[in-house]
Amino acid sequence: MSWPLLIEQTFNGVQFGLVLFLLAVGVTLVFGVMNTVNLAHGSLLMTGGYLLAEAQSRTGSWLLAVVVALVGVAVLGYLVERLVVRRLYAKNHLEQVLATFGLLLCFNETVVWIWGREPVPVQLPRMLGGHVELLPEVPYPTYRLVVSLVVLCVAVALWFLIARTRIGMLIRAGAERRQLVEALGVNIGLVCAVVFALGAVLAGLGGVLLGPLLTVQPGMGDPLLILALAVVIVGGAGSIGGTFVASLVLGIADTYARTLLPLILGGGAGRSIAAMAVYLLMALTLIFKPTGIFGRAGGAE
Amino acid sequence: MNRPERVAVAIIVAIAITFLIGDPYFSRIVAKACVFAMAAIAVELLISQCGLASFGHAGFFAAGGYTAGILALQGITDALLLWGAAAGVGALAGAILGSLCLRTRGLYFLMITLAFGQMTYLGLQGLRQYGGDDGFRLRHGVALPLLGAIGTSDMLLVSAIVLIAIVGLSAYLRRARIGALVRAARDQPRRLASLGIDARPYNLVMFTISAAITALAGALNVALVLYASPELSSWFLSGNLLIMVIFGGIGPLAGPVLGAAAMIGLEEVLSVATERWPFFLGLAVVLRVLLGDELKRIAALVKP
Numbered sequence: 001m002s003w004p005l006l007i008e009q010t011f012n013g014v015q016f017g018l019v020l021f022l023l024a025v026g027v028t029l030v031f032g033v034m035n036t037v038n039l040a041h042g043s044l045l046m047t048g049g050y051l052l053a054e055a056q057s058r059t060g061s062w063l064l065a066v067v068v069a070l071v072g073v074a075v076l077g078y079l080v081e082r083l084v085v086r087r088l089y090a091k092n093h094l095e096q097v098l099a100t101f102g103l104l105l106c107f108n109e110t111v112v113w114i115w116g117r118e119p120v121p122v123q124l125p126r127m128l129g130g131h132v133e134l135l136p137e138v139p140y141p142t143y144r145l146v147v148s149l150v151v152l153c154v155a156v157a158l159w160f161l162i163a164r165t166r167i168g169m170l171i172r173a174g175a176e177r178r179q180l181v182e183a184l185g186v187n188i189g190l191v192c193a194v195v196f197a198l199g200a201v202l203a204g205l206g207g208v209l210l211g212p213l214l215t216v217q218p219g220m221g222d223p224l225l226i227l228a229l230a231v232v233i234v235g236g237a238g239s240i241g242g243t244f245v246a247s248l249v250l251g252i253a254d255t256y257a258r259t260l261l262p263l264i265l266g267g268g269a270g271r272s273i274a275a276m277a278v279y280l281l282m283a284l285t286l287i288f289k290p291t292g293i294f295g296r297a298g299g300a301e
Numbered sequence: 302m303n304r305p306e307r308v309a310v311a312i313i314v315a316i317a318i319t320f321l322i323g324d325p326y327f328s329r330i331v332a333k334a335c336v337f338a339m340a341a342i343a344v345e346l347l348i349s350q351c352g353l354a355s356f357g358h359a360g361f362f363a364a365g366g367y368t369a370g371i372l373a374l375q376g377i378t379d380a381l382l383l384w385g386a387a388a389g390v391g392a393l394a395g396a397i398l399g400s401l402c403l404r405t406r407g408l409y410f411l412m413i414t415l416a417f418g419q420m421t422y423l424g425l426q427g428l429r430q431y432g433g434d435d436g437f438r439l440r441h442g443v444a445l446p447l448l449g450a451i452g453t454s455d456m457l458l459v460s461a462i463v464l465i466a467i468v469g470l471s472a473y474l475r476r477a478r479i480g481a482l483v484r485a486a487r488d489q490p491r492r493l494a495s496l497g498i499d500a501r502p503y504n505l506v507m508f509t510i511s512a513a514i515t516a517l518a519g520a521l522n523v524a525l526v527l528y529a530s531p532e533l534s535s536w537f538l539s540g541n542l543l544i545m546v547i548f549g550g551i552g553p554l555a556g557p558v559l560g561a562a563a564m565i566g567l568e569e570v571l572s573v574a575t576e577r578w579p580f581f582l583g584l585a586v587v588l589r590v591l592l593g594d595e596l597k598r599i600a601a602l603v604k605p
Contacts, residue, residue: 105583272427
């Protein structure tokens with residue numbers, strides 16, 4: 001294990017954690033405000049990736065494709081909230097989750113219908129294709145660095161939106177005392193739609209950013225979604241700060257485990273345990289703090 | 302249908318009809334439905350009695366399948382030993398994971414079980430010596446003491462017998478003291494606590510039993526198809542088990558059995574007719590949830 005490799009893996013871990021944050025923050029917002037878990041959230045990420053690929057192949061412009069993808073996912077998120085998710089708030093948890101699971105099956109199959117089962121290619125813009133030297137002798141892909149920077153900017157903007165603006169105040173109030181906010185004359189339905197669409201855009205951005213790194217294929221967002229659920233559990237549901245910290249911790253832990261454990265424990269067992277590392281961390285969190293690191297008391301109810 | 306005898310009779314009639322038809326392909330589907338009905342009963346037991354919806358039971362299904370499969374690879378053919386070991390591993394995993402998951406309830410419980418199910422999936426994928434992603438095949442079926450080898454055609458009878466036993470177990474747990482206690486904890490946690498009763502051990506026992514049943518079903522499934530892969534622990538399977546439960550109905554003893562039979566049957570029929578079977582399944586689930594109350598209202602209007 002050499003220093004350059006360690007530095008590179010740290011950057012990879014941070015970058016993975018940050019992208020995970022994009023997905024997990026939508027899950028945690030929807031959990032906090034609407035008190036439901038949206039299993040189809042990973043499908044929004046997948047849609048972002050596919051829209052990017054499609055728009056790119058049609059227009060040839062990466063930037064334009066990004067805009068198209070984000071707007072498309074926002075519209076899709078809004079429609080999904082209006083047509084389906086809105087009607088779930090009054091149902092029990094099992095029905096809510098199964099309905100979003102049903103949505104996920106529909107989304108995956110629709111994608112297969114339109115684009116087929118094979119992965120679709122996504123090109124990187126040429127200016128982002130090269131490498132930069134982090135330290136002398138440690139080259140790092142420019143694109144991965146840009147991804148991290150973009151997500152950091154988004155995280156700051158999100159913090160500003162939630163902590164310093166009126167709509168952010170309503171979102172926080174809605175998460176705490178939904179009925180009271182409604183009684184004060186706030187259109188909580190609109191707040192929910194905004195939260196859902198916001199989560200959708202962030203997930204879509206995740207898909208856009210991951211597109212060139214992963215393969216854009218049916219169900220690409222689903223394993224990430226389950227990882228995002230682990231993030232939400234570790235961070236404490238409803239807590240954006242907790243989600244941010246937990247995303248970074250789990251992202252780095254996952255990347256380290258995948259590089260280091262096979263070296264230490266040998267191929268078979270090392271690889272098995274490395275893949276499970278994040279969930280073992282989640283189990284530890286549950287043992288010592290069932291509400292998550294930053295969770296409020298009663299958050300587990 | 303809440304009486305176990307009636308459910309048992311219904312299962313026996315269905316099996317008898319299957320034997321009369323005598324088509325091996327059809328027999329396999331019915332055997333598969335029996336196996337999944339066991340797992341669906343286990344999932345339904347937790348939902349209807351404890352009020353806990355698990356999205357990770359496929360993990361136990363795969364744990365049972367891998368336990369039986371790996372032991373069979375070592376040359377063990379005794380079905381009682383293989384399935385007993387699978388149920389034991391399922392119970393152990395259920396007790397360990399249950400003591401973690403049961404610290405939470407509701408949506409949190411659902412997310413955590415889903416995450417642990419995925420952990421099983423990733424762990425099994427890493428087992429390179431057992432095929433990794435691809436899983437492994439078994440060359441031989443299992444054998445029972447005195448009766449000898451069980452062919453895949455005999456598996457229908459064996460699974461039906463085990464299924465009936467599990468229906469009986471489910472009925473017993475509902476009537477027993479533990480059933481009353483976990484239902485009380487589900488509906489009136491504070492009152493139960495004020496009576497000085499800690500419901501957690503009872504919930505844990507129910508979770509452990511449910512996990513063991515699911516692992517047993519997983520072992521029977523491997524004996525039926527002679528193949529095990531990490532896909533057994535896929536969260537899509539956990540979701541499908543929940544879909545069986547919700548379509549079969551929560552509460553009646555026969556619900557999960559009917560749900561499993563309907564879903565396995567429809568899957569076999571529709572996946573031949575259309576490649577888009579998951580799409581229509583998803584659509585059906587969404588509509589079932591969205592229109593569930595309306596459907597009940599319409600049913601009430603139609604009733605005289």
